Amino acid sequence: MKVFPGRAESGKSEQRSATFTGTVWGDPVMPPTDGVTINTVFFAPDSRTHWHTHEQGQVLHVTAGKGWVCLEGEAPRLIRQGDIVWIAxxxxxxxxADIDSYLVHIAISLGKADWQEAVENPGYPD
Structure with a gap:
């Protein structure tokens, strides 16, 4: 068993840019362990990840704000505080994040991520 302190391992947030559009901050919850990465991620309004996949899947737990999650070939789906999303x-x-709201989620990523191109047009539903 490992016990991790109730704060970011690094003690500070890190701005993310190479695989995100807009202003995004990440805090590691714990160091990557046995193929599991856990981060608390803050998205400023209208910020988002690039397209990507996860080797063994990903869980998102929305802790504040509202935003979107989108599988390729589908319309984006609204996510809000309290929602839990499983991506196979x-x-x-x-x-x-939505265009008029920030989004904070805990991302539990299983296995390696394959980061791809930026999302050119998110296609938010009206």
Whole structure:
């Protein structure tokens, strides 16, 4: 068993840019362990990930704000505080904040991530 302190391992947030559009901050909850990565991620309004997949899947737990998650070939789906999203292994997807709200989620990523191109037009439903 491992016990991790109730704060980011690094003690500070890190701005993410290479695989995100807009302003996104990440805090590691714990160091990557046995193929599991857990981060608390803050998305400023209209910020999002690039398209990507996860080797063994991903769980998103929305802790504040509202945003979107989108599987390739489908319309984006609204996510809000309290929602939990399961993205299966290999499903190409993106997620991020609504245009008029921030989004904070805990991302539990299983296995390696394959980061791809930016999302050019998120296609938010009206």
């Amino acid at each position: 292994a290999g499903e190409r997807h993106w997620h991020g």
